[in-house]
Every structure is written in structure tokens, then in C-alpha cells.
Amino acid sequence: MRILVAGATGVVGHPLVGALRARGHQVTALVREESRARAPEADAVMVADALDPQALSAAATEARPDVVVHQLSALRLLRDDPPEAFARTARLRVEGTANLLAAARAAGAGRLVAQSIAFAAAPTRDTVVDEDAPLYVDAPDPGWAATVRAVAELETQVLHGYPELSGLVLRYGSLYGPGTAYARTDGGTSGRVLAGKLPLPEGGAGVTSFLHVEDAVGAAVAAVESEVSGAFHITDDEPAPAAQWLPHFARTLDAPPPRTIPAAMAPRLLGWYMAHQLTSAAGASNARARTELGWKPLRPSWRDGLGQE
Ligand SMILES: NC(=O)c1ccc[n+]([C@@H]2O[C@H](COP(=O)([O-])OP(=O)(O)OC[C@H]3O[C@@H](n4cnc5c(N)ncnc54)[C@H](OP(=O)(O)O)[C@@H]3O)[C@@H](O)[C@H]2O)c1
Numbered sequence: 001m002r003i004l005v006a007g008a009t010g011v012v013g014h015p016l017v018g019a020l021r022a023r024g025h026q027v028t029a030l031v032r033e034e035s036r037a038r039a040p041e042a043d044a045v046m047v048a049d050a051l052d053p054q055a056l057s058a059a060a061t062e063a064r065p066d067v068v069v070h071q072l073s074a075l076r077l078l079r080d081d082p083p084e085a086f087a088r089t090a091r092l093r094v095e096g097t098a099n100l101l102a103a104a105r106a107a108g109a110g111r112l113v114a115q116s117i118a119f120a121a122a123p124t125r126d127t128v129v130d131e132d133a134p135l136y137v138d139a140p141d142p143g144w145a146a147t148v149r150a151v152a153e154l155e156t157q158v159l160h161g162y163p164e165l166s167g168l169v170l171r172y173g174s175l176y177g178p179g180t181a182y183a184r185t186d187g188g189t190s191g192r193v194l195a196g197k198l199p200l201p202e203g204g205a206g207v208t209s210f211l212h213v214e215d216a217v218g219a220a221v222a223a224v225e226s227e228v229s230g231a232f233h234i235t236d237d238e239p240a241p242a243a244q245w246l247p248h249f250a251r252t253l254d255a256p257p258p259r260t261i262p263a264a265m266a267p268r269l270l271g272w273y274m275a276h277q278l279t280s281a282a283g284a285s286n287a288r289a290r291t292e293l294g295w296k297p298l299r300p301s302w303r304d305g306l307g308q309e
Pocket of ligand 1: 075
């Protein structure tokens, strides 16, 4: 098949181009002018900003893809400028998705596969939820509520945007591995743990579902080659409370053990989102992706890799 990968310089997009080519697909990498030098080896490289609908449409029309893959985000900015990272990513999720869908349709593509997140559910009594769980669009933190609303908007557009385009949403768990926030040498979260600046709120009951970058790539390949539509949690098999993964991560990094703080102090010391993640977030079950998409993680447990590379 002919595949157009938007976000082809990213943590997932870059290795995805090679993985798709290894499967025999003809892949066009879409990059921005300023990141052209970091483009992966591809059958073709095209330059367009996802926020420029004309340029995007012209690139897609030239590539004539059967499938378009959306791996756009600005989360790389998280470490230096979190508000900007979230604002730009929300814009890419809403406006970038609309532009990409319109370009895909104009180019005659039949399918769009898009990246989303598996940690946007509202807290419930369940510690692990499936894809039907309501999203936390009314989170008390305005920043996180805006992020989740943009995620919901992306998913609605991809799944219901145009009847002639079949859509699949990959709700990735918290990515770990090279280039991510949990990367051993240069990850932002790793840096906080090494500096003793990520304490554990008492109880540490918030659950995280992790995902190795290689499995994010593998799921995107499966999604491209599948004909099913819908939103799928792409997560490992072992959703973990912070009380388990954070001390384990610190040990693996040879960092000091995280100190415990009263849960009530967590939002002030860690910020609302991190406090939520460590105290009350739910994990995400991958059962639907296993049965309907035919995908399963090659790295079933974060215990075997988180913080090692
Ligand atoms: N995905 C998640 O679930 C998630 C959640 C939280 C944190 N993170 C962290 O975020 C980091 C990156 O993850 P990621 O794969 O989502 O993002 P990424 O590696 O930054 O990739 C994003 C891609 O989008 C492209 N892009 C951004 N703005 C664009 C625009 N206006 N037009 C066209 N392309 C544009 C980037 O291109 P350029 O090279 O031109 O910028 C890049 O190719 C990791 O450290 C990860 O741990 C990820």
C-alpha cells in the first residue's frame, strides 16, 4: 500500500516509516521545512506544515496514499515549556487533524490512523478501564480539561469525519524507551527522579499503563494493515499503581528512592496533572486491541524495560 506518515520525525513516526517499508509498503514521510534534515529514509519525503491546509493537501495529492497516519504532536516541548507543548498539541489535535482528514480525502485515501492517548479517562471506582469509559473533559484543572477536549475532538473527527474514510484511533499508553520522557539518559521524568524531585504521594494509587515505543510502532503497522475502525487502547499487559512503578523506576535508574509525601500536598508540590496521575488515574485495558485489531505487546510488562534505555 501507499502510506503517508505525518509526524515522520517523531519518537514513533520515525521508526514507523522504516517498519512500514520493511513490510513492503511504499512510504512518504511528511516533514516540516525546519526538520527536513531529520527526515527518515523513505520512498519519498514531502514538506508541509500540518497547520497549512493548502500545503498539506498538495503534498497528500502528490503522494496519493491509500492510508494516512497521524503521529503529530508538540509534546517534545514538554520539558522546556509545558503550557506551549499542550497548547500546540491541542491545536494539532483539532486543526491539524481536520486538515489531515481533508487532505486525505482530497487525495483519495480510504483510511486514517491517528495517535491519541490512553490516559484521558475520568477517574472511576475501576482501577483499569476499557475504551467506553468517559473521558475527563470536565477535569478540574483547566489545562488538562482542554487537553482532554482536544483528544475527544481528534477522536470524533477521525472516527466520524467523513463516511468514505475509515478511521482508527491508537490510544497509546505512557510511552517509554528511547526519545521519551522515561529515557534513561535524557528523559524529562527520568531527570526528575534522578534529582529526587518526583516524590510518591502516600498510597500511590494512581494507575499508569505503559507502552514501549517499539510496541507503539507495531500497533501502528497493525492498524494500517487492518480494516477495522474504532478507538483502541494500545498499552502493555500490566497497568501499575505509582506505588509499584515509581520506586522500581528509581531503582533501575540508580536514583534515590522517592520520598513519600502526604497525598493532600501532591497537587501543590507536583502540579495538578502529575498528582492526578500518581493518586487517582485509571489504567487502560488492551483487551479490545488484542481481540479486534489482532495486536499484542511484544513488551508485555514495563518491569522488563522501564528506565533501562
Ligand atoms: N504520545 C504520547 O502519548 C505522549 C504523552 C506524553 C508525553 N509524551 C512525550 O512526548 C514525546 C514525543 O512523543 P510523540 O511521538 O507524541 O511526539 P514527537 O516525537 O515530538 O513527534 C511529533 C511529530 O509531529 C511533528 N509536528 C509537530 N508540529 C507539526 C506541524 N505543525 N506540522 C507538521 N508536523 C508537526 C513533529 O515534527 P518536527 O520534527 O518538525 O517538530 C514530529 O515529527 C516523548 O518524549 C513522549 O514521552 C508523549
